[in-house]
């Protein structure tokens with residue numbers, strides 16, 4: 250018996266990185282998992298990796314019509330949502346003088362707008378007592394140079410989770426934020442360059458982590474599983490930090 254047996258989960262950005270690891274974790278515990286992402290090959294590979302309990306949904310969370318289509322797909326299957334991990338997001342990193350309108354709009358469009366409307370569009374499908382998990386970031390409360398716009402977008406996520414925890418309490422829907430630090434995913438080192446440059450980036454980032462290494466996606470997924478399941482039923486409006494101590498260093 251898995252902890253999520255018979256339950257339905259939705260993981261946006263579930264085709265890579267933290268989302269993929271969480272989708273695998275939820276499915277391993279018995280959930281039927283809708284996995285979303287924009288790129289078809291990555292999505293197909295992810296679903297093959299997760300196994301028969303995964304259903305792919307290709308779509309961009311920043312496009313409202315695609316979120317409507319996701320809600321319609323789940324409704325047509327006769328399902329309600331027990332666990333929603335609003336995780337699709339990411340960004341690039343620029344110091345203030347290099348910030349452009351495109352950089353700002355791209356990050357806020359996915360990380361904030363996409364997340365807000367993901368939860369709004371799924372809201373009618375959430376069961377009473379559902380667990381909503383928003384992927385925030387320790388960048389919401391650290392001050393690493395070049396993380397300004399990205400950190401601001403994640404600060405918005407953390408803020409809105411606190412509000413929704415109150416707004417949705419009447420339906421016993423819990424809303425918590427998962428706050429990863431440096432987790433090794435395709436997204437984290439995407440801009441680093443070749444393998445040697447990636448290795449240097451790993452070393453640089455790890456140096457600031459008390460535990461001395463980057464986190465694994467599975468470690469973030471374990472925390473997501475804790476928030477998704479019955480071990481966290483008295484938690485709402487909380488921030489669960491998974492960062493090897495990095496955000497507590499200074």
Ligand SMILES: NC(=O)c1ccc[n+]([C@@H]2O[C@H](COP(=O)([O-])OP(=O)(O)OC[C@H]3O[C@@H](n4cnc5c(N)ncnc54)[C@H](OP(=O)(O)O)[C@@H]3O)[C@@H](O)[C@H]2O)c1
Nearest residue numbers: 262264265266267286287288309310337338386432434436
């Ligand atoms: N890795 C870290 O160190 C770290 C730390 C703190 C917070 N986070 C946060 O954790 C989340 C996952 O990050 P990650 O590192 O696992 O990223 P990743 O490896 O780049 O994976 C991102 C996932 O999101 C999907 N995605 C991106 N934009 C999307 C959109 N507009 N619509 C639908 N799907 C979209 C990607 O698929 P497609 O590209 O095919 O759409 C992919 O499945 C993000 O919110 C990120 O900000 C990560």
